[in-house]
Amino acid sequence: GDSVTQMEGPVTLSEEAFLTINCTYTATGYPSLFWYVQYPGEGLQLLLKATKADDKGSNKGFEATYRKETTSFHLEKGSVQVSDSAVYFCALTPDSSASKIIFGSGTRLSIRP
């Protein structure tokens, strides 16, 4: 079945470091791909999305490119801030069943000042 696998955390970086959080997926057809972020004590918020191959989603300095050939959607940011500390979830909507989103297990990111 459809699934999302993302790197396990926690990930701890110093402020201004480069960030990569890996995400790969298994799905038939052409799913839509997402990154959601969960700040402490809050619900999930959509961070960025991509709906077709080679699309690049971007928001708040974060980017991810939909790579169909490697079934990946890695999240990157060039210079992280303390305020980026959160849990990040990679997710997909299968194109055969858009009534649900399949989430990865989440990656906790902590940024040191």
Place this chain on the structure above:
Amino acid sequence: NAGVTQTPKFRVLKTGQSMTLLCAQDMNHEYMYWYRQDPGMGLRLIHYSVGEGTTAKGEVPDGYNVSRLKKQNFLLGLESAAPSQTSVYFCASSYTLGGGSYNEQFFGPGTRLTVL
């Protein structure tokens, strides 16, 4: 515009007790969802609704019931709580379901439930 709200924020139950979690959205969304979040497991879909008066089972529906009597509200019920239902519960809503297109969901702040 409050978005998606959930009540209560915290609750402690004893095994066998019942309770109802309330989700409300003011965005006129057709679709609503209930998830549970457990450590290391991401979010798992419990039940969802594609419109007023309709509900459907998700990935982990056992032990839960839902109702969507009004478009803006989606209730999650536990008839006889068990320790395995200790979790954080999130409600979400979305505007479109549309096949082949993205489906952004808007989440509430969560309800932390402990069953002793």
